[in-house]
Amino acid sequence: xxxxxxxxxxxxxxxxxxxxxxxxxxxxxxxxxxxxxxxxxxxxxxxxxxxxxxxxxxxxxxxxxxxxxxxxxxxxxxxxxxxxxxxxxxxxxxxxxxxxxxxxxxxxxxxxxxxxxxxxxxxxxxxxxxxxxxxxxxxxxxxxxxxxxxxxxxxxxxxxxxxxxxxxxxxxxxxxxxxxxxxxxxxxxxxxxxxxxxxxxxxxxxxxxxxxxxxxxxxxxxxxxxxxxxxxxxxxxxxxxxxxxxxxxxxxxxxxxxxxxxxxxxxxxxxxxxxxxxxxxxxxxxxxxxxxxxxxxxxxxxxxxxxxxxxxxxxxxxxxxxxxxxxxxxxxxxxxxxxxxxxxxxxxxxxxxxxxxxxxxxxxxxxxxxxxxxx
Amino acid sequence: xxxxxxxxxxxxxxxxxxxxxxxxxxxxxxxxxxxxxxxxxxxxxxxxxxxxxxxxxxxxxxxxxxxxxxxxxxxxxxxxxxxxxxxxxxxxxxxxxxxxxxxxxxxxxxxxxxxxxxxxxxxxxxxxxxxxxxxxxxxxxxxxxxxxxxxxxxxxxxxxxxxxxxxxxxxxxxxxxxxxxxxxxxxxxxxxxxxxxxxxxxxxxxxxxxxxxxxxxxxxxxxxxxxxxxxxxxxxxxxxxxxxxxxxxxxxxxxxxxxxxxxxxxxxxxxxxxxxxxxxxxxxxxxxxxxxxxxxxxxxxxxxxxxxxxxxxxxxxxxxxxxxxxxxxxxxxxxxxxxxxxxxxxxxxxxxxxxxxxxxxxxxxxxxxxxxxxx
Numbered sequence: 001x002x003x004x005x006x007x008x009x010x011x012x013x014x015x016x017x018x019x020x021x022x023x024x025x026x027x028x029x030x031x032x033x034x035x036x037x038x039x040x041x042x043x044x045x046x047x048x049x050x051x052x053x054x055x056x057x058x059x060x061x062x063x064x065x066x067x068x069x070x071x072x073x074x075x076x077x078x079x080x081x082x083x084x085x086x087x088x089x090x091x092x093x094x095x096x097x098x099x100x101x102x103x104x105x106x107x108x109x110x111x112x113x114x115x116x117x118x119x120x121x122x123x124x125x126x127x128x129x130x131x132x133x134x135x136x137x138x139x140x141x142x143x144x145x146x147x148x149x150x151x152x153x154x155x156x157x158x159x160x161x162x163x164x165x166x167x168x169x170x171x172x173x174x175x176x177x178x179x180x181x182x183x184x185x186x187x188x189x190x191x192x193x194x195x196x197x198x199x200x201x202x203x204x205x206x207x208x209x210x211x212x213x214x215x216x217x218x219x220x221x222x223x224x225x226x227x228x229x230x231x232x233x234x235x236x237x238x239x240x241x242x243x244x245x246x247x248x249x250x251x252x253x254x255x256x257x258x259x260x261x262x263x264x265x266x267x268x269x270x271x272x273x274x275x276x277x278x279x280x281x282x283x284x285x286x287x288x289x290x291x292x293x294x295x296x297x298x299x300x301x302x303x304x305x306x307x308x309x310x311x312x313x314x315x316x317x318x319x320x321x322x323x324x325x326x327x328x329x330x331x332x333x334x335x336x337x338x339x340x341x342x343x344x345x346x347x348x349x350x351x352x353x354x355x356x357x358x359x360x361x362x363x364x365x366x367x368x369x370x371x372x373x374x375x
Numbered sequence: 376x377x378x379x380x381x382x383x384x385x386x387x388x389x390x391x392x393x394x395x396x397x398x399x400x401x402x403x404x405x406x407x408x409x410x411x412x413x414x415x416x417x418x419x420x421x422x423x424x425x426x427x428x429x430x431x432x433x434x435x436x437x438x439x440x441x442x443x444x445x446x447x448x449x450x451x452x453x454x455x456x457x458x459x460x461x462x463x464x465x466x467x468x469x470x471x472x473x474x475x476x477x478x479x480x481x482x483x484x485x486x487x488x489x490x491x492x493x494x495x496x497x498x499x500x501x502x503x504x505x506x507x508x509x510x511x512x513x514x515x516x517x518x519x520x521x522x523x524x525x526x527x528x529x530x531x532x533x534x535x536x537x538x539x540x541x542x543x544x545x546x547x548x549x550x551x552x553x554x555x556x557x558x559x560x561x562x563x564x565x566x567x568x569x570x571x572x573x574x575x576x577x578x579x580x581x582x583x584x585x586x587x588x589x590x591x592x593x594x595x596x597x598x599x600x601x602x603x604x605x606x607x608x609x610x611x612x613x614x615x616x617x618x619x620x621x622x623x624x625x626x627x628x629x630x631x632x633x634x635x636x637x638x639x640x641x642x643x644x645x646x647x648x649x650x651x652x653x654x655x656x657x658x659x660x661x662x663x664x665x666x667x668x669x670x671x672x673x674x675x676x677x678x679x680x681x682x683x684x685x686x687x688x689x690x691x692x693x694x695x696x697x698x699x700x701x702x703x704x705x706x707x708x709x710x711x712x713x714x715x716x717x718x719x720x721x722x723x724x725x726x727x728x729x730x731x732x733x734x735x736x737x738x739x740x741x742x743x744x745x746x747x748x749x750x
Binding site: 032033203206207208209211214215218219222228229230231232233234235236237238239241242264265266268269270272273276298303308311312313314315316317318323324325326327328329332333334335336337339340341 | 407408578581582583584586589590593594597603604605606607608609610611612613614616617639640641643644645647648651673678683686687688689690691692693698699700701702703704707708709710711712714715716
């Protein structure tokens with residue numbers, strides 16, 4: 001089973017069938033109002049798509065970066081010597097890395113590309129290896145998400161067996177298939193439960209600014225017919241105080257080896273409310289999102305600051321036209337941090353492709369013992 | 376000193392000078408884009424203004440309700456016997472009370488009116504007593520807010536004496552003069568500090584839905600030249616984790632005798648973050664906002680549910696036109712709770728017109744010993 005749009009299987013990123021030198025993506029800026037496919041033909045196209053958030057979500061950013069390396073190789077002058085080509089690719093890597101600071105997957109995607117560059121003996125071989133590397137990472141992330149669903153569904157099943165009524169799950173931002181290649185991270189257990197006919201209902205935080213909850217998660221769940229209700233980001237605490245949330249599942253843009261979870265701004269506030277009301281709070285993420293180099297998320301994860309205009313203005317549909325409107329007094333200064341960090345003490349568990357880990361160094365290393373050498 | 380609009384003293388509600396049978400209000404639905412004054416001539420006008428939020432904010436709702444009783448009296452048939460008139464006024468009281476459930480001040484405003492009705496020996500005397508009652512409540516709330524400022528400024532001064540740098544205050548929603556008659560509750564200490572030349576900076580939560588922070592608080596502070604930065608409701612936790620907030624001050628729509636604070640939805644999440652980061656969290660409110668009858672806010676305060684359209688749609692300025700745009704997929708179900716309750720254990724103190732109380736039964740009764748008889 002794959003995620004669907006209007007009943008047809010759909011991924012977020014793929015090579016154009018008739019021309020595999022073009023990468024195609026869903027341009028998510030127009031959702032839920034318009035379904036737009038964008039063709040990325042150059043490294044620059046790819047960097048713009050990442051930076052200006054035509055696509056977003058940690059796993060997808062990683063895969064897009066790997067395809068960005070492939071596009072950079074395609075764009076390299078044919079006559080280049082191997083060492084010149086290698087330099088070209090190093091520069092491309094730096095350009096890609098500078099697009100967004102928080103998601104660690106960006107680095108993973110670029111590193112996969114650089115590893116291919118190192119192994120290749122020529123530009124031509126390099127291009128084909130870079131394509132394989134990107135395709136490989138995409139497939140790996142699809143499989144990671146599928147397994148996150150398999151492991152995570154156990155949490156929902158357990159609640160259902162006890163409650164015998166609809167399981168209410170709150171999620172923040174979009175950690176759905178639109179944030180990945182297929183399936184999603186936070187949504188994978190939800191889709192898995194839904195497919196198993198466990199009654200689920202999702203509280204969708206609208207997720208200001210950029211409203212990825214209202215525009216992407218609500219759309220995804222709607223396409224798949226999963227019952228859901230949209231709420232403002234302010235509502236979660238009240239819902240939890242009144243027993244209307246059984247479980248919180250979110251994604252992550254970077255998670256430290258100690259289990260501190262960086263995710264879309266506002267996640268930390270939901271974690272606190274879950275903690276205060278004794279509600280389990282899970283982060284679902286592929287291991288490509290774990291930064292094994294760092295421990296203290298609040299102090300070590302760089303938090304992206306974006307344009308204040310994303311706060312003072314908002315985009316929506318007026319009639320048939322997508323329109324931007326001003327929300328604040330003209331000239332109001334706004335500050336726009338993209339992410340926050342939830343300290344691991346507020347995280348009940350981390351759902352990965354290998355199972356559910358406690359949000360501790362020990363818990364994560366138990367599932368990923370090969371990472372011990374990194375420390 | 377009074378609050379200003381374009382340098383001119385302005386209140387939120389007043390009797391028309393040339394025709395004191397008309398109540399005038401700022402129609403806040405058009406701010407910050409347009410400054411519109413609305414004339415309320417009947418009880419129905421007043422009920423609509425409260426229900427559809429042409430005006431809002433607990434103290435202002437209370438005063439508007441008192442003026443609503445006055446308008447109801449003006450609209451009563453002249454030939455009515457005293458007992459018929461009294462019945463008419465009882466009915467008006469019920470109509471007013473049904474407009475919004477959460478703010479306790481609504482009941483206070485209506486009760487002041489009913490007390491005047493009881494004392495009056497004729498319709499004519501009643502009308503004049505109802506006008507006096509409404510005017511009196513308005514003046515009382517102005518004085519309450521002024522005193523809240525006087526008491527609350529000590530908190531800001533103390534932080535400043537220690538820090539010797541700009542004091543950063545976070546506020547949620549609009550508990551400014553637009554929520555009252557003049558001065559504001561949460562903003563009163565801020566305006567008092569600003570007027571005393573203590574360097575202050577306000578983090579303004581945009582406050583979804585309806586965006587009273589972005590559209591009202593930012594506008595108020597801008598008119599008074601108080602430095603401020605707009606943030607999304609999700610940002611407060613991150614700001615607090617990084618030492619960017621010295622103090623949180625919010626208003627309240629109803630506070631229990633134990634100090635549980637109902638306020639605009641999302642307040643509870645900010646209180647949790649303040650608590651987690653050791654940052655003082657204050658609620659500023661006139662004693663007319665305290666409901667001495669109840670103790671457990673989470674279980675006893677009725678929380679208003681409003682139309683889902685306030686979540687799925689948003690209003691802003693496009694060119695020179697105020698426009699509403701759709702944010703979610705067409706037909707998305709949304710839930711819209713207006714308030715949440717912050718349990719008193721997360722409230723550092725309650726700033727009232729008589730001083731700062733601890734958020735406990737004992738603390739509040741110490742300042743308002745006359746309320747002991749109610750228990």
